[in-house]
Amino acid sequence: VTPDLRRLRERLAEISDLRRTLLLLSWEQRVTMPPGGTEARANALATLGRTEHERFVDAEIGHLLERLRPYEESLEYDSDDASLIRVVRRDWEKARREPSELRAERLRAGSLAHGVWVEARATNDFARFLPALERNFDIRKRYAACFEWEDSPYTPLLDDFEPFMTTTDVAAVFDVLRPALAEIVRNAPRIDASFLDVPFAHDRQRVFAERLASTVGLDEDAWRLDTSAHPFCTSFSRRDVRMTTRFMDTGLRALWSTLHESGHALYAHGVAPSLERTPLAGSPSLGLNESQSRTWENLVGRSRPFWSHWYEPLQRTFPDELGDVGFETFMSAVNCVQPTALRGRADETTYSLHIILRFDLERRVLEETLEPRDLPQAWNEGMQELLGVEVPDDAQGVLQDTHWASCQIGYFPTYALGNVISLQIWSVVREAIPDLDDQLEAGELLELSGWLRDGLYSLGRKLTPSETIERLTGSPAIDPQPFLAYLRAKAAALA
Amino acid sequence: VTPDLRRLRERLAEISDLRRTLLLLSWEQRVTMPPGGTEARANALATLGRTEHERFVDAEIGHLLERLRPYEESLEYDSDDASLIRVVRRDWEKARREPSELRAERLRAGSLAHGVWVEARATNDFARFLPALERNFDIRKRYAACFEWEDSPYTPLLDDFEPFMTTTDVAAVFDVLRPALAEIVRNAPRIDASFLDVPFAHDRQRVFAERLASTVGLDEDAWRLDTSAHPFCTSFSRRDVRMTTRFMDTGLRALWSTLHESGHALYAHGVAPSLERTPLAGSPSLGLNESQSRTWENLVGRSRPFWSHWYEPLQRTFPDELGDVGFETFMSAVNCVQPTALRGRADETTYSLHIILRFDLERRVLEETLEPRDLPQAWNEGMQELLGVEVPDDAQGVLQDTHWASCQIGYFPTYALGNVISLQIWSVVREAIPDLDDQLEAGELLELSGWLRDGLYSLGRKLTPSETIERLTGSPAIDPQPFLAYLRAKAAALA
Numbered sequence: 001v002t003p004d005l006r007r008l009r010e011r012l013a014e015i016s017d018l019r020r021t022l023l024l025l026s027w028e029q030r031v032t033m034p035p036g037g038t039e040a041r042a043n044a045l046a047t048l049g050r051t052e053h054e055r056f057v058d059a060e061i062g063h064l065l066e067r068l069r070p071y072e073e074s075l076e077y078d079s080d081d082a083s084l085i086r087v088v089r090r091d092w093e094k095a096r097r098e099p100s101e102l103r104a105e106r107l108r109a110g111s112l113a114h115g116v117w118v119e120a121r122a123t124n125d126f127a128r129f130l131p132a133l134e135r136n137f138d139i140r141k142r143y144a145a146c147f148e149w150e151d152s153p154y155t156p157l158l159d160d161f162e163p164f165m166t167t168t169d170v171a172a173v174f175d176v177l178r179p180a181l182a183e184i185v186r187n188a189p190r191i192d193a194s195f196l197d198v199p200f201a202h203d204r205q206r207v208f209a210e211r212l213a214s215t216v217g218l219d220e221d222a223w224r225l226d227t228s229a230h231p232f233c234t235s236f237s238r239r240d241v242r243m244t245t246r247f248m249d250t251g252l253r254a255l256w257s258t259l260h261e262s263g264h265a266l267y268a269h270g271v272a273p274s275l276e277r278t279p280l281a282g283s284p285s286l287g288l289n290e291s292q293s294r295t296w297e298n299l300v301g302r303s304r305p306f307w308s309h310w311y312e313p314l315q316r317t318f319p320d321e322l323g324d325v326g327f328e329t330f331m332s333a334v335n336c337v338q339p340t341a342l343r344g345r346a347d348e349t350t351y352s353l354h355i356i357l358r359f360d361l362e363r364r365v366l367e368e369t370l371e372p373r374d375l376p377q378a379w380n381e382g383m384q385e386l387l388g389v390e391v392p393d394d395a396q397g398v399l400q401d402t403h404w405a406s407c408q409i410g411y412f413p414t415y416a417l418g419n420v421i422s423l424q425i426w427s428v429v430r431e432a433i434p435d436l437d438d439q440l441e442a443g444e445l446l447e448l449s450g451w452l453r454d455g456l457y458s459l460g461r462k463l464t465p466s467e468t469i470e471r472l473t474g475s476p477a478i479d480p481q482p483f484l485a486y487l488r489a490k491a492a493a494l495a
Numbered sequence: 496v497t498p499d500l501r502r503l504r505e506r507l508a509e510i511s512d513l514r515r516t517l518l519l520l521s522w523e524q525r526v527t528m529p530p531g532g533t534e535a536r537a538n539a540l541a542t543l544g545r546t547e548h549e550r551f552v553d554a555e556i557g558h559l560l561e562r563l564r565p566y567e568e569s570l571e572y573d574s575d576d577a578s579l580i581r582v583v584r585r586d587w588e589k590a591r592r593e594p595s596e597l598r599a600e601r602l603r604a605g606s607l608a609h610g611v612w613v614e615a616r617a618t619n620d621f622a623r624f625l626p627a628l629e630r631n632f633d634i635r636k637r638y639a640a641c642f643e644w645e646d647s648p649y650t651p652l653l654d655d656f657e658p659f660m661t662t663t664d665v666a667a668v669f670d671v672l673r674p675a676l677a678e679i680v681r682n683a684p685r686i687d688a689s690f691l692d693v694p695f696a697h698d699r700q701r702v703f704a705e706r707l708a709s710t711v712g713l714d715e716d717a718w719r720l721d722t723s724a725h726p727f728c729t730s731f732s733r734r735d736v737r738m739t740t741r742f743m744d745t746g747l748r749a750l751w752s753t754l755h756e757s758g759h760a761l762y763a764h765g766v767a768p769s770l771e772r773t774p775l776a777g778s779p780s781l782g783l784n785e786s787q788s789r790t791w792e793n794l795v796g797r798s799r800p801f802w803s804h805w806y807e808p809l810q811r812t813f814p815d816e817l818g819d820v821g822f823e824t825f826m827s828a829v830n831c832v833q834p835t836a837l838r839g840r841a842d843e844t845t846y847s848l849h850i851i852l853r854f855d856l857e858r859r860v861l862e863e864t865l866e867p868r869d870l871p872q873a874w875n876e877g878m879q880e881l882l883g884v885e886v887p888d889d890a891q892g893v894l895q896d897t898h899w900a901s902c903q904i905g906y907f908p909t910y911a912l913g914n915v916i917s918l919q920i921w922s923v924v925r926e927a928i929p930d931l932d933d934q935l936e937a938g939e940l941l942e943l944s945g946w947l948r949d950g951l952y953s954l955g956r957k958l959t960p961s962e963t964i965e966r967l968t969g970s971p972a973i974d975p976q977p978f979l980a981y982l983r984a985k986a987a988a989l990a
Contacts, residue, residue: 013538013542014542014545014546017535017538017539017541017542017543018542018543018546020535020539021516021520021539021542021543024519024520024523024539025516025519028519028523032527032719032721033731033735034716034717034718034719034734034735035716036714036716036717036718036732036734036735037717037731037732037734037735039732039734040512040515040731040732040734040735040771040772041731041735043508043512043772044512044515044516044519044731046512047508047509047512047513047516048512048513048516050509051509051513051546219531221529221530221531222529222531222532223529223531224527224529226527236528236532236535236536236539237531237532237534237535239529239531239532239534239535240528240529240531240532240535240536276535277535277538
């Protein structure tokens with residue numbers, strides 16, 4: 001190890017500690033913090049964020065990266081060291097464009113707005129949220145202005161979550177999805193799933209959700225499951241992974257939300273130990289990360305073999321609610337196509353249409369063809385157009401998501417991209433594990449999570465999203481066709 | 496406001512954010528973190544601690560403090576600004592002596608040792624804990640060596656928790672306490688309190704403890720109560736205060752432990768808003784802080800008027816355990832003198848003898864007349880000598896406390912000093928609120944907590960410990976006599 005590399009690794013380890021601490025401040029705000037702590041937390045996030053950013057964009061890191069070029073070129077492309085130098089160089093060049101003060105302002109604003117959003121949603125009061133929303137969009141516009149872009153000011157924002165993709169690239173995928181999904185929705189049979197629309201005791205849901213999560217392949221002393229207003233997953237190291245879920249008045253949505261977060265958790269948990277405390281400990285893009293949450297939520301968690309193992313235990317847990325509900329009825333209900341106002345309750349087909357709406361809207365605000373104050377109307381019109389759904393109120397409309405409150409603008413498209421990518425990877429998994437269905441029927445998930453860990457999660461951020469997809473599937477492109485074929489087959493099976 | 500003052504306040508606000516974040520990392524480790532997170536947490540603490548320390552000892556802060564001398568001298572001594580400049584100057588001069596790397600090492604070692612301690616205590620395995628303990632004492636010896644001291648290398652450590660006091664000062668107070676307490680113990684009547692030595696349902700204890708805590712005067716959205724291996728209180732702002740308690744196999748100790756932490760919580764909550772985000776948001780010494788936890792735990796929480804309000808609700812909460820226990824029997828049991836091996840179960844009289852033992856031992860290790868490996872034997876001998884107690888095993892002996900594991904060496908004496916100071920302040924409170932007993936009988940605690948807030952908590956760290964005590968009582972000295980008189984009167988009332 002050269003002294004330059006040692007020095008770079010030391011500095012990146014400290015920066016990594018600061019970044020994980022930022023995640024902890026944010027996790028804690030959402031999970032345990034009393035409301036009185038809001039203002040101090042916003043200050044702490046701003047100070048930590050500024051400190052982390054100042055350290056990272058420091059000229060010394062640039063010098064080290066430059067001096068390490070010959071060493072990088074002497075190594076295998078996907079070696080840990082070459083990948084570290086290459087990926088950090090791109091991160092560093094991008095981060096240098098943003099003033100540390102703007103970063104601090106975004107963290108402070110996102111933290112304060114989160115508290116406002118929780119209250120505004122609870123009271124169905126968009127006007128109360130609007131000033132914070134306007135400030136957040138303004139902060140992100142100023143961020144976009146730090147960069148040159150070709151197609152849209154939305155692209156630099158998108159790039160934070162989906163590196164190397166442009167707004168045009170995303171729009172091209174969504175232009176395929178939009179009509180195809182609408183057609184599947186139109187032709188899908190209507191299923192009566194009202195037996196799920198009743199209260200299920202939260203404590204028993206929690207026990208069952210933890211039981212499911214404990215089987216996916218996480219070390220038992222390395223994770224926990226809490227509740228929050230909006231389910232999410234974060235990690236402070238590969239051995240300290242935090243999932244949250246949310247228990248609703250009716251239904252069992254928390255079970256699939258837990259499986260969803262388990263996919264994110266497995267990704268964080270599966271990163272190679274050699275990448276710990278480096279910026280490579282993560283995933284190449286949120287789309288790839290989401291492909292795994294959707295794999296565990298849907299491809300595993302709505303499948304017939306999975307539930308042929310788990311449905312009896314679920315019936316025993318909720319005998320009054322499910323004792324008389326047959327397996328086929330349950331399977332149809334958890335796989336039906338049913339437009340709804342809430343993304344958090346959407347089925348696999350309509351889900352991406354919710355995302356396309358959000359992408360269109362946030363892109364238009366960035367491109368200044370839509371004002372934040374007009375978002376509720378545009379939202380409701382879009383829901384009508386894309387899904388034929390009447391939005392009952394803003395709490396179940398424009399206020400339903402936490403992302404804009406948290407200043408995470410440009411994040412939404414990664415959800416639909418994740419759906420698409422999940423099927424590209426799933427085809428390979430199916431070939432690699434021919435008896436997967438038998439394993440799922442036996443409640444065995446460890447070969448699946450082990451294969452995904454070794455083939456995908458362990459790579460961390462070493463490769464670009466396209467390189468990662470190519471390594472797994474043989475092709476670098478994001479291809480919506482396997483996803484659409486999967487949905488069409490499911491809808492046909494329901495008929 | 497001069498530009499220098501504005502600049503100083505900005506820098507101190509950021510340093511304050513970093514310090515509160517360090518407290519959050521530590522709280523979270525003790526309350527929610529999965530065991531797998533230990534190593535990453537130690538790294539994060541070390542990085543944050545180094546960052547905070549480097550920022551604070553920066554030469555610019557010294558220049559600002561120097562340039563602000565004339566401004567400071569133009570102000571009232573106890574004004575916010577003059578106090579800030581004066582107190583930070585002393586903090587800065589002391590912090591400059593310690594290398595940032597040593598600070599980081601202490602935080603890392605304390606965090607790692609905490610996990611080892613939890614396991615060693617659970618398995619009664621001192622040998623497992625010894626290497627961490629030796630490292631912690633070594634780190635603190637190296638810290639002491641950064642300072643000049645006159646009486647003992649223990650003094651610079653003590654000064655971190657009890658500023659301006661020397662080892663000799665503490666020993667002088669303890670030399671009065673030791674024989675006087677031993678005499679009270681010898682003469683106290685034996686009380687049968689075995690009815691408390693049975694299991695009490697933890698969930699009902701928790702509800703009752705939260706009910707008590709909700710009456711002391713904390714804003715309802717500004718605190719929470721959790722559980723941890725060792726009860727403690729910390730705060731991330733005056734409106735975000737965290738208490739923990741611990742539910743034991745038998746007894747109701749968690750109720751008094753919650754009242755104890757409520758006293759710390761009220762202190763943090765009562766600091767003047769103008770001191771927020773400055774190093775003055777705190778207490779002048781841990782002794783003064785502890786005087787308040789002991790006030791709420793003992794002077795309020797073991798008093799006859801307090802329980803004449805709360806005993807009936809407690810009986811209704813635990814009808815099987817307490818339904819047949821009369822009020823007088825209960826009062827005698829919660830006020831009896833009964834030597835025990837565990838500090839956490841000690842009564843008000845024997846408690847300070849536990850502290851004197853710990854002070855003697857840690858001081859001897861610092862002065863190198865005792866080796867850490869010989870602590871168990873010295874502990875057991877001291878318990879026999881001071882309290883006549885046979886220590887059953889190391890888990891209930893030398894391993895019972897978290898402080899040495901957390902590298903908090905020099906902290907223990909503040910507990911006994913707190914006992915002493917609590918009575919000095921209590922005498923003044925009694926005069927200021929003549930009908931206090933009537934209020935306690937009515938379950939009314941707000942005038943008491945309001946008076947203490949306005950007279951004490953709101954001052955924060957503006958004055959020295961002695962100045963603070965003098966402002967309240969008219970005399971700067973720490974005087975053990977009111978405390979001893981109180982204990983003698985209680986013991987006499989039991990006879």
